[in-house]
Amino acid sequence: MAKMYYNNIPYGISNPRFQTASAELPGSALLWETMVNQSDLFAMQTAMAGKGGPFGAQLWLVNPSTNEYVLVGTAEHPEDSNAVVSKGIASAHAEAENLRLENREKVAKFLKARRGQGWKIVQISSGESCPSCRAKQILFAQDLISQGLIAHGDFYVGFKSSFEQTQRDAKFNDLPYDRAFRAIQAFRILHHPEGILAFDSVVNEQIQNLKDTGQIIYTPVSEMAAQGHTWEEFFRKAITPAAVIVAADGKTVLAQEKDYPAQRKNDFEQSVIVKALHAACRAQSAKGIFESWNLQSATIYTNFRDIGPLGYAEALWCNIAGIKVIKDFTHPEHEDSAREIRVVKNEKELSNRDLFARVATDYGDALSPIQARFLGNSEQPEPGSISKFHAGPMSVAHAFWAAHLMKEDLLRAQEERLRKLRGIMAITKPGMSFRFIDGSLLELEKFVQHSTLNSHYDGKQAKPPTPALGVA
Numbered sequence: 001m002a003k004m005y006y007n008n009i010p011y012g013i014s015n016p017r018f019q020t021a022s023a024e025l026p027g028s029a030l031l032w033e034t035m036v037n038q039s040d041l042f043a044m045q046t047a048m049a050g051k052g053g054p055f056g057a058q059l060w061l062v063n064p065s066t067n068e069y070v071l072v073g074t075a076e077h078p079e080d081s082n083a084v085v086s087k088g089i090a091s092a093h094a095e096a097e098n099l100r101l102e103n104r105e106k107v108a109k110f111l112k113a114r115r116g117q118g119w120k121i122v123q124i125s126s127g128e129s130c131p132s133c134r135a136k137q138i139l140f141a142q143d144l145i146s147q148g149l150i151a152h153g154d155f156y157v158g159f160k161s162s163f164e165q166t167q168r169d170a171k172f173n174d175l176p177y178d179r180a181f182r183a184i185q186a187f188r189i190l191h192h193p194e195g196i197l198a199f200d201s202v203v204n205e206q207i208q209n210l211k212d213t214g215q216i217i218y219t220p221v222s223e224m225a226a227q228g229h230t231w232e233e234f235f236r237k238a239i240t241p242a243a244v245i246v247a248a249d250g251k252t253v254l255a256q257e258k259d260y261p262a263q264r265k266n267d268f269e270q271s272v273i274v275k276a277l278h279a280a281c282r283a284q285s286a287k288g289i290f291e292s293w294n295l296q297s298a299t300i301y302t303n304f305r306d307i308g309p310l311g312y313a314e315a316l317w318c319n320i321a322g323i324k325v326i327k328d329f330t331h332p333e334h335e336d337s338a339r340e341i342r343v344v345k346n347e348k349e350l351s352n353r354d355l356f357a358r359v360a361t362d363y364g365d366a367l368s369p370i371q372a373r374f375l376g377n378s379e380q381p382e383p384g385s386i387s388k389f390h391a392g393p394m395s396v397a398h399a400f401w402a403a404h405l406m407k408e409d410l411l412r413a414q415e416e417r418l419r420k421l422r423g424i425m426a427i428t429k430p431g432m433s434f435r436f437i438d439g440s441l442l443e444l445e446k447f448v449q450h451s452t453l454n455s456h457y458d459g460k461q462a463k464p465p466t467p468a469l470g471v472a
C-alpha cells in the first residue's frame with residue numbers, strides 16, 4: 001500500500017504530522033503568536049508549581065468580520081493545564097480540560113445566540129494535540145456543525161511544539177500513539193469491510209519492526225465468542241452498548257458500564273468505552289493505586305464492533321492489552337447507539353468509522369472538520385546556543401521540564417553517592433555526620449537533599465506495554 005519510505009518507515013506513518021499544519025488561523029496572526037507563547041509560559045508556571053505535565057491550552061471564539069475575540073474561561077481561570085495527576089485520568093490533557101463539558105456547553109450556547117454571524121473557534125495549545133485530544137476537537141466540531149452552529153472547517157487548532165519537539169525536549173512521547181492512527185490511515189484500514197477489526201491482520205507484519213522498537217503503540221481489536229465468564233451475565237442483560245474492563249489476571253472486573261445514548265446526547269465522554277475507562281481509573285485512584293490511569297494490560301470487552309476514535313484513543317493512554325468484541329452479544333442497534341456523537345435527525349449520521357477517519361486523517365484533509373496551524377519554530381536549536389534558545393524555537397515549559405527530569409536524575413545519583421560515602425567516610429554513628437567548625441554535628445543526608453519529589457507522571461510517558469501488546 002504505502003510505497004514511499006521515511007527513515008525506513010512507510011511514508012504516511014512517520015512523516016511529521018506538524019508539517020501539514022499550515023492552515024491560516026482566522027483573525028490576527030500576531031494575537032495567536034502571542035497567545036501560543038502565553039500558553040507556553042502558563043504551562044511552565046503550572047509545571048513549576050507541581051500541578052502536572054508542562055502543557056497549556058486556551059479556547060477562543062473569534063469573529064473575523066467584526067474583529068471580536070472571546071476567551072472561553074473566567075478571569076480566575078482563563079486557561080487550562082494538564083490535569084493527569086490531579087484527576088487520575090490519563091487523557092486529562094490541557095486541551096481536553098479546555099474542552100470539558102461545561103466549556104462545550106458554554107460555546108454551544110454562545111453560538112446558538114449568534115447563529116449566522118460567522119463566529120469560529122480557535123483552540124490554542126502549547127503542544128501538538130495527541131490523538132485523544134484531537135478526537136475531542138473533531139467530535140466537538142462535528143457536533144457543532146451538525147447543529148448548524150459552525151461551518152465545516154471553522155474549528156481551528158494552533159499549537160507551538162510538535163510531537164517531535166515535545167519528545168526531544170521534554171521526553172513526552174505522543175508519536176507511537178499517533179502512529180496507530182497514521183497506520184490506520186496509511187493502510188486504509190477503515191475502508192476494509194471489517195474496519196478496525198482488520199488492523200492487526202492487515203498491518204501487523206508491515207509494522208513489526210516499528211512495534212518491536214516501540215515506535216508504534218496500538219490496541220488490537222478482535223472478535224471472540226462468549227466463553228462463560230461471570231461478567232458475561234452483564235452483557236446478556238444489556239440492551240444498549242456496554243463495556244466491561246477486566247484486569248490482566250482475566251478475573252478482576254475493573255469497571256462495567258452501559259451506554260444511555262438518549263441521556264448522554266452528544267457528550268462523547270459518556271460514550272461507553274470512555275465511561276468505562278474513566279470509571280476503572282477512578283476506582284484504582286480510590287484504592288490509592290499509584291499511576292491509577294495505567295490499567296496494566298487490562299482488556300476491554302464490548303457488545304459492538306464499530307469502535308469510535310475517542311474510545312480507541314483513550315484506551316491507548318490507559319495501557320489496554322486489547323479490545324474484544326463478544327460476537328454473541330452484538331446487535332445492529334448497538335452499532336448505531338454506540339456512536340460517539342449523534343447527529344440531529346434528518347441528517348446522515350456519522351458512524352464511529354466515519355468519525356475515526358476524520359481523526360486519523362492528516363491536517364488539511366478536506367474530510368477533517370478542523371484545521372490546524374503549527375505556530376512554533378521548526379528550526380532546531382543548536383546545542384548550547386543561547387541566542388536561539390531565547391529566540392524561541394524551544395518551548396520554555398519543555399526546557400523547564402528537561403531541567404526537572406535532569407534534577408530527578410541528579411537526585412538519584414546523589415543518593416548513590418551518599419550510599420558509597422557511608423562506606424568510606426570516617427563518621428560518627430548513628431547516622432553519617434560531619435562536624436562544623438564550632439563542633440556541632442550535621443547528618444550528611446540532611447545536607448545533601450533527598451529525592452523526595454514526585455515524578456509528576458503523565459500518561460504520555462507510559463512505558464510501552466510490550467508483553468501484552470499484540471496478544472489479541
Ligand SMILES: [Zn+2]
Nearest residue numbers: 093129130133
Ligand atoms: Zn492529549
